[in-house]
Amino acid sequence: MAYTVGQVAKVAGVTVRTLHHYDEIGLLSPSGRTSAGYRRYDDADLQRLQLVLYYRELGFPLEEITAIIDDPAADPAAHLRRQHELLTVRLKRLQEMVTAIEFAMEASKMNIQLTPEERFEVFGDFDPEEHQAEAEQRWGDTDAYRESNRRVARYSKDDWLRNKAENEDWGRRIVALMASGAPADSPEAMELAEEHRQLISRWFYECSYEMQTGLADMYLADERFTAHYENIAPGLAAYLHEAIHANAISRA
Amino acid sequence: MAYTVGQVAKVAGVTVRTLHHYDEIGLLSPSGRTSAGYRRYDDADLQRLQLVLYYRELGFPLEEITAIIDDPAADPAAHLRRQHELLTVRLKRLQEMVTAIEFAMEASKMNIQLTPEERFEVFGDFDPEEHQAEAEQRWGDTDAYRESNRRVARYSKDDWLRNKAENEDWGRRIVALMASGAPADSPEAMELAEEHRQLISRWFYECSYEMQTGLADMYLADERFTAHYENIAPGLAAYLHEAIHANAISRA
DNA sequence: GCTCCTGCCTGCCGCTACGTGAGAGTCAAC
DNA sequence: GTTGACTCTCACGTAGCGGCAGGCAGGAGC
Structure with a gap:
């Protein structure tokens, strides 16, 4: 059960270059080479690759994956918890972005044209959002600011x-x-x-x-x-x- | 109303380096320089920066942002739609991963130990997920594949x-x-x-x-x-x- | 006039996780 | 024995900056 890079790549759904890269950084080195220098991956290598891809899916950087896989004393539960936190944060961000973009699409569909350009046009030179970034820094955690944002979002x-x-x-x-x-x-x-x-x-x-x-x-x-x-x-x-x-x- | 890089950076909540970068790539070049070569941003520059940050928030690559902002003929709605699709796909992936990780945490709490290592152990050498990546490529958009994934996720x-x-x-x-x-x-x-x-x-x-x-x-x-x-x-x-x-x- | 501090400038190297060739050797088939 | 597919090792390119270095600029204090 030995596989070449190309075969492994096909099976795992990654590119050959990726496998080369993993070999380079020591994340996944094939268990052997042929006399001509061809990489030979065995089943154990495939399993390790599975682990690697699993953690990669979860968003771990490759270096950390190396540490996790190579350190048998590492606590997988702790990793899972941390990753869960990271994921939920990213999930929330993404959801907010989707909401924002849906709002923008809705506005543009209704021909309200509330694209940022339009908003600038409407606002003239005294755009309530002109200094939004600063406002957020100053008042981002105040009720007034949140309230204002909530209302402003609904305005036609x-x-x-x-x-x-x-x-x-x-x-x-x-x-x-x-x-x-x-x-x-x-x-x-x-x-x-x-x-x-x-x-x-x-x-x-x-x-x-x-x-x-x-x-x-x-x-x-x-x-x-x-x-x-x-x-x-x-x-x-x-x-x-x-x-x-x-x-x-x-x-x- | 002229601002230095540092002021703009503070106001907009970005780093000076970022503004340098945007200047370098022509995404946001200050409207003027002082005799000493200091960048001078005016209100129009700030407005453009707002637009840039808005699109950046939505996940657009900087190059595309340049195109969107500089091309008045570009259809922002089309961009938004495309971005919405990308985001929802990513959102779905993330949600699945959160579900998976919550399941794994639940399992590990119950001492069922369904870490990937454990799963390999259970599966022996014929892991239904062994060829998962390929399977997804082949059958990722079939009902059977989704159904299988749904069921498998619940198995103890x-x-x-x-x-x-x-x-x-x-x-x-x-x-x-x-x-x-x-x-x-x-x-x-x-x-x-x-x-x-x-x-x-x-x-x-x-x-x-x-x-x-x-x-x-x-x-x-x-x-x-x-x-x-x-x-x-x-x-x-x-x-x-x-x-x-x-x-x-x-x-x- | 001199020093000090802070802020600004322009390079330029570094990071992640590979993509994308170049140029050369290898393997199995016809 | 030649083709064509596959492999090898450099090695540079990518996005979006971070973070130095070395050198001006400008105002405050002495």
């Missing part, structure tokens, strides 16, 4: 357009107020600050006064946010910041 | 031992019959051929006469199967082959 293009319209309407009103010379702690400014909080609560996540003042601080601290508001009207970032704080204090 | 060590015992009993009887000189198309031989079919049906999958004659042909065509039967008794492969065909014809 129309929802986004309505959102944008409401935002722009609010923007026009606060710009007009600021231009009128009303101070940032005037009742009118505080009312618009309150409306700002409610817009966030309605569209993204329950925004408390505390969270809102945090946002306000960031509008000044993070130049990208500052730029966004300054771009609407010079001085707006600071004006909004003060109005939000004044409103939060008066409601406390 | 005791089941395997009973299976082996039944097989050996049948083996002894057919060897005895052949030794007695009864022709392969005798009623007794045909009866044992019938029993062979029922053994397969009981332990692995519903085996029709047609499928059984296919198996019989393979016992002669594939030297490994031939060797298995010839190892039990010289001439058995051909004898069984003829008996199976005779039985199938008489039942048709």
